Amino acid sequence: MLNLENAKKKEESTIKVMSLPLQQQCFDKNWILKLKQPKQINHLMCLICGQIANNPIEISCPEHEKLDELLIAGENCLKQYLNNNNNVCPVQPHDSCQYVKSKVAQRQIAELNVICPMQFEQSVQQSSQHQQTIMCNFKGKIKDLNDHLENSCPIKLSNCWFKPFGCNHTCHKSRLNDHLISHLQFHFDLVIKSIESLKQHLQAHQNEIGQLQLQNEKLKLEIQLERKQSEEKITLIKEHSQAIQSEIEILKRDINDKIKRIQDNETEHRQIHANCHKSLQRMKLQQNQALLEDNDNPSPSLSSDFNIDLFRFSKQLKTFSGHSNVVWSVQYSPFDGGRFLCSGSSDSTARVWDVETTKQIHIFNGHSGNVHDVKFSAYNYCNYRHFTIFSASSDKTIRFWDIKTGKELQVLSEHTGPVYSIQFSSFNNGRYLCSGSGDKSIRLWDIQTFSSLNILNGHTDYVWCVEFSPLQSSSNDKDNANNGVGVIGGSGYTICSGSWDKTIRLWDVETGKELIVLEGSEGYVRSVKYSPYEATAGGNTVYSGSDDKMVRLWDIRSKKQTSIFKGHTSYVTCVVYPPYASSNDITGLGGNIIYSGSRDNTIRLWDIRVNKQFSLIKGSDSEDSGIFCVAFSSPEDALKSNEQNKNNRIEGNTLCYGSIKGLIRLRG
Known part of the structure; x- marks a missing residue:
């Protein structure tokens, strides 16, 4: 007790x-x-x-x-x-x-x-002081006490009538008249003093009113002058507007004439373009077939089924210099046509770059350890038009940055170990964020309120990578705010995590429960990726890359490993899918080719139909020394500029990778 x-x-x-x-x-x-x-x-x-x-x-x-x-x-x-x-x-x-x-x-x-x-x-006081005073004979219920004390208790002390004027005397009601009579002159003096004080205040207010009236008259004159000047400006603007309107009408007539001439020639130009395009496609097909015949690890089915460009990403276009250590993460901005690129490095900085000019837009210096992952926030852009990134670091924090101002906006610091990976939800416009940490846990966050929603425990070593299952939709409509159902809009979605305990685990987003454990990797799991071409099925295929130098394919439904891709000579740092135009193209090129980056300084392309290496991109031995992250630009802008492309082949998208020596390369 x-x-x-x-x-x-x-x-x-x-x-x-x-x-x-x-x-x-x-x-x-x-x-x-x-x-x-x-x-x-x-x-x-x-x-x-x-x-x-x-x-x-x-x-x-x-x-x-x-x-x-x-x-x-x-x-x-x-x-x-x-x-x-x-x-x-x-x-x-x-x-x-x-x-x-x-x-x-x-x-x-x-x-x-x-x-x-x-x-x-x-009574208590009288028992100790032996005094006699006024008595109250009230006996009643507690609920009636307030009324008694307010209205009828003879013991209650009353304030002097002249309290507003400065008399603070209190006494019983029966003695109040004696006080008023005996202190009549004192009360009179208080009233006179109060009146004099009021007069002084009144005079001060009158003086202030006079000053305000003078200021008011001055402001009226200024307003009249400004009004006259404004009217003169309006007259001039109207005259200029009429002149401009006349010029616009002339330009309209000229433009209409030019449009008519363009339309007259458009049919002819379209036919010429179509003929040229067909000829180019035939030439590329012939080149592809010739190259496939000479390839050490051929994929014969590609030559007959697909019209692909084997030279895509073969040319180095640009280099981004600025980081002084390993670049762990790169990402193109998912909005504004991929105009920006963000990166995180072991030099404790996150950076934003202009893709067109390779210029560094901002350096974010708030972290005190390696920046392992960076992501653009599509949710903040879609809902508030804010250009923002999130960065995860070995200093145990996730930080939120404003690209426009370069300022740190928020810090999430609930993890007790390094934060190695972050990923935004595929549903609700990316409102939710999951993070994997060296504290062996995965956390789910609401970035609108910056609150931690759930903690997923089960791994027995570092959680190195996390991934949300793809959007459950048959279209690529970006406005998927109504896609989710349930408490947070994540019903039916899962999180996949890879760990240094050599396991891959799947978790239910809505309940936080562990669903599946995939075992078989012989090294630390460094990267996991859902197949984006099975969105209507909730993502039934997962790929992983690990320290055993292998890329693995897993079937979630059977909980089994279905394919192993061997070829890398050092640990696999990342697995990624190329961004093809149709996310549901599971019979075409998009669903059959995956990319993997490695410490062996190569990016390898794998044909999952024959379980063989399809092609290879090699980094610079002296300047790169190892590839730690790979990202692709969005194909949407290329599709808009290539309306005649009937094979869903992307013309103009680029590949970007970060290296162990701090350089970022752009290939196309």
Whole structure:
């Protein structure tokens, strides 16, 4: 029960209980006992102060079911106790106790008969001081006390009528007239003094009004002058507008004439373009077939089924220089046509680059450790038109940056180990963020409120990579705000995680439960990726890259490994899909080719139909020394500029990779 300190409070409460307002304080039991027996009120006592509970609160919780007595406390006492004791239950130490107002006890207390509380206090004082004074004979119910004290109690002290003028005298009502008569001159002087003070204030206000009137007249003159000047400017603008309108009409006629001439020639140009395109396609097909015949690891089916450009990404276009250590992560901006590129590095910085000029837009220096992952936030752009990135670091934080101002906006610091990977949800426009950490956990965040929604525990070593399952839709409509159902809009979606415990685990987004454990990797799992071409099935295929130098294909439905791709000579750092025009193209090129990057300084292309290497891109041995991340530009802009492309082949998209020596390369 209560400790010795609470017992001491009970003793002090007999003196202090009347110092609070009647509506808040617990009632002095000695005052109640003037007209009641102890057994009649014992069940109404506050267990905190030991007095009769005012506004009684019943402490009702399964923790106290074995206790026979009624557990109540005065509302004000309970609030003070909880504030001073970190919300710990006053009965037994535990959290999350339940408190309910006791209407039955409240009615019983309200019906108790008592004497006037002021008479009670006066009696206590007289017993020690042996004084005689005015008596109050009130005996009634507690619920009637307020009316008695306000309107009829003879003991109640009254303020002097001249208190507004400065007299602070208080006395009983019966003695008020004596005070007024005996201090008549004093009160008169107070009134005169107050009137003089009011006159001074009035004069000061009148002076202030005069000053304001002068300022007002000055402002009126300024407004009139500005109005006249504005009218003159408006007249000039109208004249210029009329002249411009005339010029516009002339230009319209010229433009219409030119449009007509263009339309007249458009059919002829379209036919010429179509013929040229067909000829070019035939030439490329012949080149592809010739190259496939000479390839050490041929994929024969490609030459007959697909019209692809084997030279795509063979040319190095640009180099981004600035990082001084390993580039762990790169990503094109998913909005504005991929105009920007973000990157994270072991030099403790996140950076944003202009893809066209290779210029560095911003350096974000807030982290104190390796920046392992960076992502653009599509949610903040779609909802607020904010260009922002999130960065994850070995300093145990995730930071939120404004690209426009270069300022840090928010820090998520709940992880207790390095944060190695972050990923935005494919649903709800990317409102939710998952993160994998060296503390062996995965966290789910709401980036609108910056709150942690769930913690997924199960891995026994570092969680190095995380991935959301693809959007469950048959289209690529970016506005998928209505796609989700459930508590956070993630019903039916999963998170895939790879760990240094050599396992891959799948988790239910909505419940946070572990669904599947995929075992078979012989090294740390460094990268996982859902197949984006099975979105309507919720993503049934997962690819992984690990320290055993292999890329693996897993079937989620059978929980088995279905393919192994061997060829890398060092650990695999990343696996990615190329961005083809149709995300549902599971029979074409998009669903059959995957890319993997490695510490062996190569990016390898794999044909999953024959489980063989299809092609290889090699980095610079002296300047790169290893490829740690790969990203593709979006194909959407290329499709818009290539409306005649009937094979869903992307013309103009680029590949970007980050190297161990800090350089970022752009290939096309």
